[in-house]
Amino acid sequence: MSKKIALYPGTFDPITNGHFDIIKRSLNLFDKLIIAVADSKDKKPMFTLQQRIQMCRATTQNLQNVEVIGFDNLTVELAKSQNAQVLIRGLRAVSDFEYELQLGYVNNSLDNSIETLYLMPTLQHAFVSSSIVRNLLKFRAKTDHLLPSEVESMIRDF
Numbered sequence: 001m002s003k004k005i006a007l008y009p010g011t012f013d014p015i016t017n018g019h020f021d022i023i024k025r026s027l028n029l030f031d032k033l034i035i036a037v038a039d040s041k042d043k044k045p046m047f048t049l050q051q052r053i054q055m056c057r058a059t060t061q062n063l064q065n066v067e068v069i070g071f072d073n074l075t076v077e078l079a080k081s082q083n084a085q086v087l088i089r090g091l092r093a094v095s096d097f098e099y100e101l102q103l104g105y106v107n108n109s110l111d112n113s114i115e116t117l118y119l120m121p122t123l124q125h126a127f128v129s130s131s132i133v134r135n136l137l138k139f140r141a142k143t144d145h146l147l148p149s150e151v152e153s154m155i156r157d158f
Contacts, residue, residue, distance in 0.1 A: 023060060
């Protein structure tokens with residue numbers, strides 16, 4: 001029997017408690033979850049690709065069946081190369097929906113064998129986004145309620 005493998009792509013700049021919530025819940029649905037950290041130079045991330053990979057690995061170190069990789073190619077190509085049948089995407093608000101729907105349709109047009117599964121974070125994490133965290137970090141504001149503790153301490157050390 002083949003394993004059900006899902007790919008959770010994103011910039012994770014930085015990984016938040018909202019992302020972690022989606023990761024834990026995805027593990028209840030799939031045999032393996034691959035967290036794919038996008039290079040995303042066009043987005044001008046606050047943290048380097050290696051730092052973001054480190055943060056994701058530190059956050060998920062105690063979880064079984066999770067792998068963290070970096071990538072700079074098309075998501076569907078990466079999914080195919082990793083034998084992932086499903087892409088995981090998080091939806092926080094209506095504002096996310098239009099973009100994510102377009103992305104899902106584009107990915108489906110490139111490879112219709114790969115499904116996209118949209119998960120909502122729990123209500124506790126519904127407002128958390130990496131961009132909000134980055135703005136708070138610029139002002140050295142409190143972020144420990146928004147970030148996994150491993151990430152919080154790593155960011156303070158960078």
